[in-house]
Amino acid sequence: MTSRTSRRPLWAGLLLLIALPSLAADGGGVVSWKDQVARISAGADTGARGQAITGRLDALGLAWRGEDFEQKEKQGRNLLVDLGGPEGAPLLLIGAHYDRVAVGHGATDNASGSAAVLELAERLKARPLSHHRVQIAFWDLEEAGLLGSHAYVTTPGREKPALYVNFDVFGWGDTLWMMSPQADTPLVGALRKGSETRGLGFQPGEHYPPTDHLAFLKQEWPAVSFSLVGGGEIDPILAVFSGKSPENPPKVMQVIHSPRDTVAELDDGRVDDALDVIEQGLRDWDAGAR
Ligand SMILES: [Zn+2]
Numbered sequence: 150m151t152s153r154t155s156r157r158p159l160w161a162g163l164l165l166l167i168a169l170p171s172l173a174a175d176g177g178g179v180v181s182w183k184d185q186v187a188r189i190s191a192g193a194d195t196g197a198r199g200q201a202i203t204g205r206l207d208a209l210g211l212a213w214r215g216e217d218f219e220q221k222e223k224q225g226r227n228l229l230v231d232l233g234g235p236e237g238a239p240l241l242l243i244g245a246h247y248d249r250v251a252v253g254h255g256a257t258d259n260a261s262g263s264a265a266v267l268e269l270a271e272r273l274k275a276r277p278l279s280h281h282r283v284q285i286a287f288w289d290l291e292e293a294g295l296l297g298s299h300a301y302v303t304t305p306g307r308e309k310p311a312l313y314v315n316f317d318v319f320g321w322g323d324t325l326w327m328m329s330p331q332a333d334t335p336l337v338g339a340l341r342k343g344s345e346t347r348g349l350g351f352q353p354g355e356h357y358p359p360t361d362h363l364a365f366l367k368q369e370w371p372a373v374s375f376s377l378v379g380g381g382e383i384d385p386i387l388a389v390f391s392g393k394s395p396e397n398p399p400k401v402m403q404v405i406h407s408p409r410d411t412v413a414e415l416d417d418g419r420v421d422d423a424l425d426v427i428e429q430g431l432r433d434w435d436a437g438a439r
Contacts, residue, residue: 318378
């Protein structure tokens, strides 16, 4: 419907004024993954991106803390949330980097993964796991060389998690791509089954682009990582990261670290399915843990 009205009635302006503050603090109501990606991507710098995340955490009633660090003469700030769980239970850590490169808006890389982690935090707060405590992390300075996650894992006295689950590039497509050092673990099995049920592609494997899970693996701490992409993109992405130039560059490599990395490139068609599959996979994994 097209409106030809050029003058907005006064009451409409007043309503807008009343509505704005409640939009800024969303009150903990439903915020779609895509809207959350837009909020994070709108931030002009890492600090503003972090405020979009902590604003949502505040709205959800999730207490967070900033952990400042210095690595390679750069200052950064990880954001950490403790969702709690059974006392003395092993730790499940779930995270994504929230910083971005200078060019573009970092929507795919990695507001998309940060919004996925916020969504899982909300779900795991509403229905906690039985056998694991859960903590959530948003890493700074991934783009500068995994500095935030490295600072985290090398902090003296840090608790080694039973598993770290990373999210990076979760913006479109029909295939759940999972970095898993082992091909057949209970978690991989649960995700394969869940993906089949939902008609979602599932590709686990050890070859995967560098991101924060590497800081954990370097400590010999167990870690996996998830992306949501087009199934046909995976092989060409790996080709690019092994130094080749495929004839048809995959969309991911055209978008990230470029002016094209905006919300316009996102497609949320399979995001909810993918998050459902991951949530259920983690619940199955948790139920099988002894
Ligand atoms: Zn990234």
